Amino acid sequence: MISLPINFGLTSAIQVGMKYAKQNNYDIAIQFDGDGQHDAKYLKKLVKEIEKNNVNVAIGSRFVEKKKPLSARMLGSRLISFAIKITTGKKINDPTSGMRAYDRKAIELFNSNASLTPEPDTIVYMLKKGLNVKEVQVEMREREFGESYLNAFKSIKYMMNMMLSILFIRSITRKKI
Amino acid sequence: MSITLRIILLVGSVVSFILCVRRIKQAKLKVENSIIWMIGSLILILMSIFSDVVGWISNKLGFMAPVNFVFFMIIVFLLIQVFVDNIRLSELNEKIKNLNHYIALKENKEKNKE
Numbered sequence: 001m002i003s004l005p006i007n008f009g010l011t012s013a014i015q016v017g018m019k020y021a022k023q024n025n026y027d028i029a030i031q032f033d034g035d036g037q038h039d040a041k042y043l044k045k046l047v048k049e050i051e052k053n054n055v056n057v058a059i060g061s062r063f064v065e066k067k068k069p070l071s072a073r074m075l076g077s078r079l080i081s082f083a084i085k086i087t088t089g090k091k092i093n094d095p096t097s098g099m100r101a102y103d104r105k106a107i108e109l110f111n112s113n114a115s116l117t118p119e120p121d122t123i124v125y126m127l128k129k130g131l132n133v134k135e136v137q138v139e140m141r142e143r144e145f146g147e148s149y150l151n152a153f154k155s156i157k158y159m160m161n162m163m164l165s166i167l168f169i170r171s172i173t174r175k176k177i
Numbered sequence: 178m179s180i181t182l183r184i185i186l187l188v189g190s191v192v193s194f195i196l197c198v199r200r201i202k203q204a205k206l207k208v209e210n211s212i213i214w215m216i217g218s219l220i221l222i223l224m225s226i227f228s229d230v231v232g233w234i235s236n237k238l239g240f241m242a243p244v245n246f247v248f249f250m251i252i253v254f255l256l257i258q259v260f261v262d263n264i265r266l267s268e269l270n271e272k273i274k275n276l277n278h279y280i281a282l283k284e285n286k287e288k289n290k291e
Contacts, residue, residue: 002281005281
């Protein structure tokens, strides 16, 4: 467990994990929500994808085999999916999923670009860099503890952030590393 | 430019200039950060003294009134300042973040050694 002296937010925490993974020469780094939404039993599935199928980033997705419900909550998810589709041509069904596994190449990208976040726009960046991103069907529960960092106002801010980042910043990522 | 505006500009820029110098003396403001404010207030002082020149320039540039030109200049100046500050803020943020990471990773390493 690495504890940071100052709380600098989710992105910073993920980035320090990526630095740690690189320093210790890890093969795979996993991003995982600690609020009870994610079930650790699916992690093996993600890791297997990376080890066996030459995948660089495996995403634990709720909607590979199942259909995305037509709810207001999923509207944002749909919008982001659409933005990813038009910028990269790839269909990511559950872009906001926080359960992901990254291989060495992706860890390296995290270490070389300090603006990368654990959010959907990073998927676009990784795709543009030529990495192989694959979704794996998982189940997720309702969160057991804590609160989502998204309320009504923050959701709008989050969406604007993501859309602007995907459409105008990550979309022009050059493939050359 | 009306005489009232000239006086306001003059007083305002003289006061800001003095404040700047005092802050530097108290070591609360770095010299390199204050230079831009000092230059800004000096220009405002010059503008309020030589308002004929301002009138001439604004006329040449096609402003409706010299006062518009003065405000325009101030807005441009402030926009640039805010933008530069924003960049600086981001840089500082990045530095603190990296420092934070460095400390955390180091402490973790030391803990593992024990």
